[in-house]
Amino acid sequence: MKLRIFVTLKPGVLDPQGRAIHKALGGLGFAGVNDVRAGKLIELDVADDVSDAQIDAMCRKLLANTVIENYRVERA
Amino acid sequence: MKTAVIVFPGSNCDRDIAVALRDVSGTAPTMVWHADTALPDGVGLIALPGGFSYGDYLRSGAIGARSPIMAAVTAAAERGVAVLGICNGFQILTEAGLLPGALMRNAGLDFVCRDVPLTVENAQSAFTSRYGAGERIVIPVAHHDGNYAADEATLDWLEGEGRVAFRYATSVNGSARNIAGILNAAGNVLGLMPHPERRIETAAHGGNDGRRMFEGLFELVA
Numbered sequence: 001m002k003l004r005i006f007v008t009l010k011p012g013v014l015d016p017q018g019r020a021i022h023k024a025l026g027g028l029g030f031a032g033v034n035d036v037r038a039g040k041l042i043e044l045d046v047a048d049d050v051s052d053a054q055i056d057a058m059c060r061k062l063l064a065n066t067v068i069e070n071y072r073v074e075r076a
Numbered sequence: 077m078k079t080a081v082i083v084f085p086g087s088n089c090d091r092d093i094a095v096a097l098r099d100v101s102g103t104a105p106t107m108v109w110h111a112d113t114a115l116p117d118g119v120g121l122i123a124l125p126g127g128f129s130y131g132d133y134l135r136s137g138a139i140g141a142r143s144p145i146m147a148a149v150t151a152a153a154e155r156g157v158a159v160l161g162i163c164n165g166f167q168i169l170t171e172a173g174l175l176p177g178a179l180m181r182n183a184g185l186d187f188v189c190r191d192v193p194l195t196v197e198n199a200q201s202a203f204t205s206r207y208g209a210g211e212r213i214v215i216p217v218a219h220h221d222g223n224y225a226a227d228e229a230t231l232d233w234l235e236g237e238g239r240v241a242f243r244y245a246t247s248v249n250g251s252a253r254n255i256a257g258i259l260n261a262a263g264n265v266l267g268l269m270p271h272p273e274r275r276i277e278t279a280a281h282g283g284n285d286g287r288r289m290f291e292g293l294f295e296l297v298a
Contacts, residue, residue, distance in 0.1 A: 013225060016180075016183050017185070063134070065171065067176075
């Protein structure tokens with residue numbers, strides 16, 4: 001089973017990387033970009049009998065730092 | 077007092093902290109590999125050094141915090157053993173849940189490597205007893221991810237309990253409330269971004285403001 005885990009900074013947490021990308025887009029002449037937030041995509045290939053609870057535990061214990069990040073699991 | 081330095085793949089300040097501990101105490105620490113599962117019997121101080129454990133993969137300190145030795149470090153911290161995390165060591169302590177909050181990319185995105193003035197906020201911990209409250213000291217920083225972040229309630233709680241040990245005198249990396257180092261609730265775990273082990277002797281380091289942290293530790297944690 002293939003999973004895609006999207007890890008994003010929580011709303012309100014300053015994202016200096018997103019801000020730098022935003023600035024660089026402006027520097028390239030792209031107008032109309034209101035905001036940029038950078039995150040991570042982690043792809044997992046797991047056995048079919050791995051439970052949702054185990055996947056959630058993987059996210060909470062390692063893949064995301066829930067102090068500053070949210071995560072979303074997408075099944076491919 | 078017995079001391080131990082945890083060595084992770086990618087640690088690069090492990091020898092600096094070992095030299096500092098040996099110089100101040102007269103006894104060399106035991107170097108403990110991250111894949112080990114036990115600490116030396118009777119260890120009184122555990123240091124997590126600076127560096128880039130696991131290449132900062134995933135998040136700074138994230139993989140190091142899940143190393144086999146960390147179960148023993150956490151158990152020791154719960155028993156009251158002094159645990160000092162410097163720079164990457166601080167990142168590992170937050171990732172391991174031994175200290176609250178997180179260390180994010182510096183707000184200016186730049187790697188900051190210079191001497192910075194700090195204010196000693198709490199001079200009553202085992203780590204800071206040789207400093208005066210409000211004293212200004214100079215300790216170098218060298219980091220990319222030192223921007224301390226926590227929600228407002230956590231920050232208020234830390235401040236209210238006097239757990240902010242050191243604050244940057246002026247903004248260095250965008251840290252919330254200019255926090256440079258924090259203590260756990262029991263006061264036996266300190267994480268800080270600046271490198272006290274790089275300010276041990278004036279002739280070599282241009283100052284010795286870091287030395288008193290270790291002098292205080294060896295006096296109190298006998």
